[in-house]
Amino acid sequence: MKKLFFLSAFLIASVTLNAQNSNVPEKKSQKAFGKIDFLSIVMPETNIPNEKNMGFTGIHYNLMLNDWAYAGAGIYGAVSGNRGGFFTLGVNAGIKKYLGQDFYVDTGFHLGAGGGAAAPDGGGIFILPHFNLGYDFKNFSINSGWSYVNFFDGGEIKGNQLMVGLEIPLDYTYADYDARENEYTFNTLQTSDWNINTKKTSLLFHQNNLKIKGNTQGINNGKTIRLAGFELANYFTDNWFAFLKVDGAFDGIKAGFMDVFLGGGYLLPISKNNTNILAKFGVGAAGGGGIESGGGFLIYPELSLEQRIFDDFFLTLNGGLVFSPNRVFNTNAYGVGLKYYVERSGIISDKSFSRGKFKGFEVVVKHDLYLDAERDGTIPTEDLHQIALQINFDLTKNIFVAGQTAFASFGNAGAYAEGIVGFGARTNPILNDKFTLFGQVLAGAAGGGDISTGEGLIFKPAAGFNYKLNNSLSLRGSGGYVKAKGGSLSSTMFNLGIKYHLSFLKMNK
Structure with missing residues (x-):
């Protein structure tokens, strides 16, 4: 009788364990x-x-x-x-x-x-x-x-x-996009393939300022370039990280200045991980907007202080330098931002977690068309075409935050570029779960190519659709409007592209 009891208990436990595992989304590589x-x-x-x-x-x-x-x-x-x-x-x-x-x-x-x-x-x-x-x-x-x-x-x-x-x-693990917003207890995840070490990533949206020093920039001497952008960092240990930083100017000088930096840094936690000091060093390229940056190569040392405001969100303050080796371009840098930390793709960490949730992530590559994009000077007005890259992070199943960059391809405006951010909303799937409808409003920096954007601030509302091709890919199309705050650009726009989507496991306390 005892043998029968233990056999029955073992079978019940096995069935329960397999049922738990089958409910957790498959870990893919x-x-x-x-x-x-x-x-x-x-x-x-x-x-x-x-x-x-x-x-x-x-x-x-x-x-x-x-x-x-x-x-x-x-x-x-x-x-x-x-x-x-x-x-x-x-x-x-x-x-x-x-x-x-x-x-x-x-x-x-x-x-x-x-x-x-x-x-x-x-x-x-x-x-x-x-x-x-x-x-x-x-x-x-x-x-x-x-x-x-x-x-x-x-x-x-x-x-x-x-x-x-x-x-x-730079391999990564993920789950199908349909798993987004599904939540599981830590104990359930322990019995799945996700029982591996977490990886730490941070995403910073910031407003940065470059105060020009010296007498090398002509009419821009002494001016402050105001930029908006983002910084993505991936941690190799609890403290050491690598980062990619991209900014575009929206005020202070003629539109068109942007920078891209790649580098590394060290995070020193204080006050029980609620306050951090970070030292960073990067190198990269910058220029445009009438700024003389020589060949474009710049050096970027920085110190920043960040304070937790709630959950995984931190307020950041930064100060540093951005300069060319020959000091033709020489600035003080300072700014403020909002940073979001993610412990992802596993459950094993020195931190304690109670649950994990799968978050949606999308990458869109598309072709933009602006009808009759207004120009400065004597260049005739004509349509503007762009190659654009947009990244969406889902806050809920229906709300997402977005960042986009785009560069001119056809339309006699090769120097034109954009760097914009904003929010969007989408419907639940319709028509056999193949279609979703969405709307988004983005704003940020744009300029160059004699496109009339003033000092660079643009607004870009749009609405469109996604058509699901498979678990990873969708077609994406939309239409909308682009308007420059300080320039004459005011155009109807259309775009068509392809969207790569997935979800990743994010751990929570």
Whole structure:
């Protein structure tokens, strides 16, 4: 009788355990890698006699589609030469085939858009194919080879050059997007595949200010550049992290200035993790808006103080410097921001958690069209086309916060770019769970390419639809309006693109 009782209890426990596991979303893994590359582009002789080569550096993130193909997105910026402020955004695709355990061939292309710094970039669209040989050191790899660049919509920048690159594996775990907002107890997650170490990530939205020092900026001497942007940081330990920071100017100077920084830092917790001091050091590219930044390469040391205001949200204050090595561009930097910390993709940590919730995350790559985009000066008004990248983070199933950047591709405005943020709302799925409708309102910095945006502040409301293709991809289309606060830009807009969506596990106390 005892044997029968214990056998029955064991069967009941097994069934209960399997039922719990089946309720928790499946943990999936995606192979991916980050890449930094550099090429030295021979510039055509136009408005600068005997112009130096433009050093062009890119930051990319690519997903492995299978064992040999990849796709992703990347941003390039000038870091040497005479075109500081030249920036582009685009998409990557390629084939990475190993010739054994260590050596590999990498061939593919980057299709991008952008420009700036009065360069002969035409409409901004360009193609950058490459053929590289690489060596894999397991924790990182290096590659080098041939590349070709061509700004083919009326631009004069084209030619062959050597490309060198550094790649780092940046894999991640996720669940299907349909799992978003599902919540589970810590005990339930302990019996699932999510019983692994957490990873810490932070996202900062900030308003930053650059106070120009010295006498190197002409009419901009002594002015304060006001910027809005974001910073994404990923922690390798409890204290050490790497970050990517992107800003665009919206006030203080003529529209068009932006910066991109990549770096690392250290977090020192005080007051029981409610107050933190952070030391950061970054390098990157900046320019535009009539600012002289030389070749574009800048150095960015900073100290910041952050205070928890509720849950995982912190108020931040920062101060530091942003300068070029030759001090042609030399500023004091200060600002304020709102930071959000996430313990994600696992449950094991030195912190104690009671539950976990899956949060939705979306990446949208799209083509924007502005009808009759108003220009400054004598350039005729015409339609403006852009390549745009938007990232959405779901606050609830129906409300999301969004950030977007876009660069001109066609329409004779190659230097035009945007960096905007805002909120949106979507319906529950309809029509056999294939369609959702959404609306969003974004605002932020924009300028360049003689598009009439004044000092750079724009507003961009829109409404549209998503059509689900599979668990990871949807088609996305919308229409709306774009209006510059201090300029003449006031255009109807349309866009169409593709959306990659997933959910990640976020732990809560």
